[in-house]
Amino acid sequence: MPLVSPSALMLLGVNLGVIAAAYAGDWSLPTILVSYVTQSIIIGLFQAKKMADLTVFSTEGVKLNDHPVDPTPQTKHTMVVFFLLHYGFFHVAYMLVVLSWGAVDWPAVAGSSALFFANHLFSYVVNRAAPKQPPNIGTMMFSPYVRIVPMHAFIMLGAFVAGGSHGIVVFMVLKTLADETMHLIEHKTGMEVG
Numbered sequence: 001m002p003l004v005s006p007s008a009l010m011l012l013g014v015n016l017g018v019i020a021a022a023y024a025g026d027w028s029l030p031t032i033l034v035s036y037v038t039q040s041i042i043i044g045l046f047q048a049k050k051m052a053d054l055t056v057f058s059t060e061g062v063k064l065n066d067h068p069v070d071p072t073p074q075t076k077h078t079m080v081v082f083f084l085l086h087y088g089f090f091h092v093a094y095m096l097v098v099l100s101w102g103a104v105d106w107p108a109v110a111g112s113s114a115l116f117f118a119n120h121l122f123s124y125v126v127n128r129a130a131p132k133q134p135p136n137i138g139t140m141m142f143s144p145y146v147r148i149v150p151m152h153a154f155i156m157l158g159a160f161v162a163g164g165s166h167g168i169v170v171f172m173v174l175k176t177l178a179d180e181t182m183h184l185i186e187h188k189t190g191m192e193v194g
Contacts, residue, residue, distance in 0.1 A: 007123035008183050014119040015176035018112045023169055031105040033098040035112040036175065037091060040148045042113070044087040046120045047144050050128075051080045051137060062138035076137060083141045123183075147182045 022032055059071045062079075069075045 005126075007119075007126050008180060010119050010122055011179055011183055012176070014115045015172075015179055017115060019169060019172045019176065021108065021112065022172065025105070025108060027105060027108055028102055030098055030101045030103065031108050032172065033101075034095070034104050034109050035116075037094050037098060038109060038113045039116040040094075040144075041091050042116050042120050043144050043147060044084075044091070046124050047140065048080050048084050048087075050124070051076065051083065051140050053128075054135070054137065056134045057140075058134050058136040059138065060136060062136070071137070079137050079141055087144065147179065 018035065021027070022035075027035075054076055057071050057076065059069050059075060062069055062075075064075070064078060
């Protein structure tokens with residue numbers, strides 16, 4: 001995959017657009033974080049779709065109830081359901097924390113969410129046909145979590161340090177760099193996340 005793919009460029013453009021909108025609109029910290037939690041939910045939904053779409057996949061190293069599993073439709077179904085439940089619970093907890101921090105500009109969240117959804121739909125469609133080796137479903141299940149580490153770190157530490165709009169913009173830029181890096185890694189290694 002070239003370093004500058006159409007999906008990577010679109011991801012960068014969407015992230016820069018959200019940063020510009022947040023800065024120009026003086027978005028509150030809860031508005032920014034709800035936007036990113038929503039993006040993370042979108043990433044998870046597309047990941048679940050990619051896992052459900054698999055016809056050939058590896059289960060090397062994957063265990064259920066401490067037993068290795070075969071790459072069967074039942075294994076795939078179990079992995080997708082487990083991922084949706086775990087990832088969903090994780091994001092409900094994030095959302096509850098963020099919503100307790102103050103008012104959210106819901107129209108701004110709706111706009112950024114629409115952009116993030118369009119970006120991930122585009123990436124899904126464009127990268128779906130790319131030739132690749134059969135992916136490991138266990139790696140696919142856990143790889144979306146890597147993308148949300150910057151958001152998690154910011155919620156735990158950054159909100160108390162980034163007291164003004166400059167600190168928030170720095171966080172948003174770092175998050176954008178993490179998005180771009182993970183996009184390249186995922187599509188280069190076949191983890192298939194965005």
